[in-house]
Amino acid sequence: MPKNILHMLTPHKHVSPFDVNQALDAGYDSVTPYENVELDEVSDLVQDVIFSRPPDHGVNSAMFFGGDDAVLALDMIDAAKGALVPPFTCNLMADPAGSFTTAAAMVAKVEKALKEKKGVQLKDTTIAVFGATGVVGYCAAVIAASEGAKVKIVGYSGVDRVKKRADEMKERFGVDVEPVDGSSDEKNSQIISDVEVILSAAKAGIQVLSKEQITKAPKLLVAADVNAVPPVGLEGIDVMDDTVKIDGCEAFGIGALATGVFKSKTEYGLLRQMIEAEEGQVLDFRHAFELARKLVDEG
Ligand SMILES: NC(=O)c1ccc[n+]([C@@H]2O[C@H](COP(=O)([O-])OP(=O)(O)OC[C@H]3O[C@@H](n4cnc5c(N)ncnc54)[C@H](OP(=O)(O)O)[C@@H]3O)[C@@H](O)[C@H]2O)c1
Structure with a gap:
């Protein structure tokens, strides 16, 4: 079985330890931090990730965008999406500062x-x-x-x-x-x-x-x-x-x-969604709301 590997990017000096813990608890085998990442560096990093594995193992790789700027994190997700070369793929998720x-x-x-x-x-x-x-x-x-x-x-x-x-x-x-x-x-x-x-x-x-x-x-x-x-x-x-x-x-x-309880459950749930995915996922706050709504409804 291919390992589930998460590449965690932030434009800041540190990735969030909260997110690292969530990712490992959700089941990632490995979480690697990339710090001080600029928007124009995202594409190269994505292509380095996707071409390292055969297409059918693409969903076992994921990139997570942190930081504290919603618009920049969404721009990074867009840049990452644009860098995918089907059938080579990976999962993408943003949750800047949670x-x-x-x-x-x-x-x-x-x-x-x-x-x-x-x-x-x-x-x-x-x-x-x-x-x-x-x-x-x-x-x-x-x-x-x-x-x-x-x-x-x-x-x-x-x-x-x-x-x-x-x-x-x-x-x-x-x-x-x-x-x-x-x-x-x-x-x-x-x-x-x-x-x-x-x-x-x-x-x-x-x-x-x-x-x-x-x-x-x-x-x-x-x-x-x-x-x-x-x-x-x-x-x-x-x-x-x-x-x-x-x-x-x-x-x-x-x-x-x-x-906060549902915030954690939602982040964990989105990370699990990427681990369990059969095709590449692109997850932002709209997917977070969809899942949070379901979790809150279930109580
Ligand atoms: N419960 C949870 O699960 C959870 C998870 C994450 C975050 N949080 C909390 O959510 C809150 C917001 O987080 P964030 O990351 O968005 O924080 P943030 O980036 O620091 O933003 C805080 C907001 O408060 C404003 N602000 C600063 N001083 C203020 C004042 N004197 N009066 C009114 N507003 C003021 C800021 O304005 P400026 O633009 O001027 O800075 C900004 O709009 C924080 O309290 C954080 O601890 C909770």
Whole structure:
């Protein structure tokens, strides 16, 4: 039997130890890190991988793209896809900073909470995403908008940077999201007064909304936070809260670790999907959401 070999690429100084552990636990026989990789180096690396094995062993090789930039990781996947020379192939997967699987798990958890606790579909909600210039918030916004929700991306430093992100999302994924100015507590309270869902994906250890702000949001149905480092992003939602009613209002809260369990299961599941594949897989945050949704549904 050919060995299952994973080549793990990052544009940074280190690959993520989290991803290395996940890959070996999922069943890879070997994981090799490639660091400081630039976009124009991807094609040569892919062709070195695919031509080393006969075509029918192509699916036993895989390339994983890390880093902390969703767009760069997707560009690397595109470059890798373009370098395949059928029938020579390999599997390709991106999950920069765990963001694709984290965003997928967060949106899947929110979708289930909306359905089960409020009888509401994700597509019928308006969502405010905090931290959308970051890699997790960015993906969560694209996934939610792709599912039909009305998404606002909140810029804590004003509207300019989130406007650029919104333009990029439109160009790359064809989704419309609204950039909004969240540069003060008053502006944030105004933004959340009009949404059914809050997704908080801001930097670790940063509180973005107080309990008072959250409990006063009149239409709020579900709020989810992925920051597990104190103080949490949404005050009053504990990291362990798994669709728990928020004290002081009728909305439900989902904490970082309740999402984290499904983030890990999703990453593990995508890695297993590559190991078990009979043809080359190309896996990004859309596949992560598909799998996260299934895993969350199964409970
Ligand atoms: N639970 C899980 O399974 C899991 C897995 C992975 C990550 N995470 C968590 O997910 C969160 C986002 O991760 P990431 O990798 O996307 O982080 P990131 O790249 O550091 O992005 C964080 C976002 O927060 C913004 N931000 C920085 N300071 C802020 C402030 N004072 N107020 C509001 N927003 C602020 C950043 O803006 P700038 O553009 O200015 O930097 C960016 O938009 C982190 O809390 C991380 O720990 C959770």
